[in-house]
Amino acid sequence: MNRDITKQDFGRFVTEHRRAAGFTQRQLAERLHVTESAVSKWERGLSYPDITLVQALATELGVSGQELISASEDHEGRADKRDARNYRGWRRAILWTTLLTWAGAILTCFIVNLSVQHTLSWFWIVLPAVGLAFSLTTLPLLPVPRPGWSALASATACLVVLLLVVWLQFAAGPWLVIAVSGVLFGLLLVFTPIWLTLLELPGGLGRHTTVLALVIDTAALVVFLLIVFVALGRLELWVWPVLPLVAIGAVPIWLVALTIRYLPLPALGVTAAVVLLFGICALVIGRLVNAVLGEREAGYVDLMTWGDATIEANIRLLIFCAACGAALVFGAAALVQSGARRRSGATVR
Incomplete structure (x- = not known):
């Protein structure tokens, strides 16, 4: 006792x-x-x-x-049990309400489509659309293994079927391939970091999930754009200027992600490096894009004149200067913090 x-x-x-x-x-x-x-x-x-x-x-x-x-x-424990019972009751009510709602919607559309047009036409659009809504709202409440991932897989399948039905019935063309590949690319972009953390990667790869995620997402973007331009019959545009533009856009993302992940500095030091990178990118990316597109550099720097010929270059310069100033502030703060920690460690010893 x-x-x-x-x-x-x-x-x-x-x-x-x-x-x-x-x-x-x-x-x-x-x-x-x-x-x-x-x-x-x-x-x-x-x-x-x-x-x-x-x-x-x-x-x-x-x-x-x-x-x-x-x-x-144990009033708190009893309250927790009461809340748990209320939640289970609410969950059952939501589950049965939504199940009956989706079943009623499907049955109603089936009857109306048959009675009005004497055939099933737009019903085949409603069916995967209801399946998509069911996957996102009701499926996670069912006792299925890994309900989150099951809901994601089911919703993706229903969305693809919905696009396919629309393509077959109303608007044939290359857009279906573009749309489906866009859905798959979006899934990779959002969930690749999560999937990598759940996998048991061999060797020391588990410590480099940031690099793996960047590689996979960049490759997926390149393949997605390839599919788009092949479907449109304009493969030459994918070679130039799309690939160089993708590289220009991807390099800053890679630099920032690798800086945050691997730069052996305290948080304030890493922040200073990231802000400085942002300033440099603001200064040079526009020039690189213009060079790839074969366009002349628009305007020039003149902080005393703010017109069509100077405003873009002036703004870039000010962003760069502001980023450099912020980087200096963060860097100084990092040095002060590091010095304070060293003195504190020496005092403790």
């Missing part, structure tokens, strides 16, 4: 809850298969019940085993 309570506290607790349950000492003793004298000794604070009787006694008194051992009401 808990040493924080006395036998008298325990006895009063048993007496109070026995009476609340409507039992006499004899009735409680009979239900526990002990003597009435044993129950009397518990309630008078002369002895504790055997440890093997604790759970049975708690059940008869309508309390938890922890409450009986501590001889006190």
